[in-house]
Amino acid sequence: QVQLVESGGGLVQAGGSLRLSCVISGRISEADSVAWHREISGKEREWVAILDGDGTAVYADSVKGRFTGSRDNAKNTAYLQMTSVKAEDTGVYYCRVLGPQMNVWGQGTQVTVST
Numbered sequence: 001q002v003q004l005v006e007s008g009g010g011l012v013q014a015g016g017s018l019r020l021s022c023v024i025s026g027r028i029s030e031a032d033s034v035a036w037h038r039e040i041s042g043k044e045r046e047w048v049a050i051l052d053g054d055g056t057a058v059y060a061d062s063v064k065g066r067f068t069g070s071r072d073n074a075k076n077t078a079y080l081q082m083t084s085v086k087a088e089d090t091g092v093y094y095c096r097v098l099g100p101q102m103n104v105w106g107q108g109t110q111v112t113v114s115t
Contacts, residue, residue, distance in 0.1 A: 002026035002104045004095045009109030012085055016113075020080040022095030022106060030054065032099030034071055034078040039108070040091035048093070049080060063089075085113045 008020040022034070030053030039045040049069040050058045057069050068081040078095060090113045095106040 002028060002097055002102060004097060004104055004106035006093065006095050006106045006109040009093060009111045011112045011114060012082075014085060014087055014113050014115045016085055017081070017083045018085065018111060020082065020093055020095075020109060020111070022078040022080075024076045024078065024095075024097065028097055028102065029099065032097050032102055034069075035096045035098060036067075036069060036078075036080045037094045037096060038089075038091040038111075039094070040088070045094070051078065082111070085111075087113050087115050089113050 003025045005023045006020060008018065012018045033050050033052050035050045036048040037045050038048050048060050048063055049067060051069045051071050059067060066084045070079045090111060092108040092110050094108045097104045
């Protein structure tokens, strides 16, 4: 059974950086994608980045050029490097593994950007 645990959230000043981690326990394959989503207060949960097993990454327009996702398969960990953060990036960030037979979410980590 795959489980995901996010960490690295916290308080950061606007313009600063933060790195989120997602430790994946259990076995996933290269066919499975790792995605980052976020839930901003008052809005529906939205996707932020999707990382395929071959290293391909796709980003939402709102974070493109500022956020970078990566996977370290040897460490079973995924990352979301956030730079030039803005107040509107404040929210709960979730890691997700999805694939042909999998759709697992982490519990989320809070990111708060102060201005």
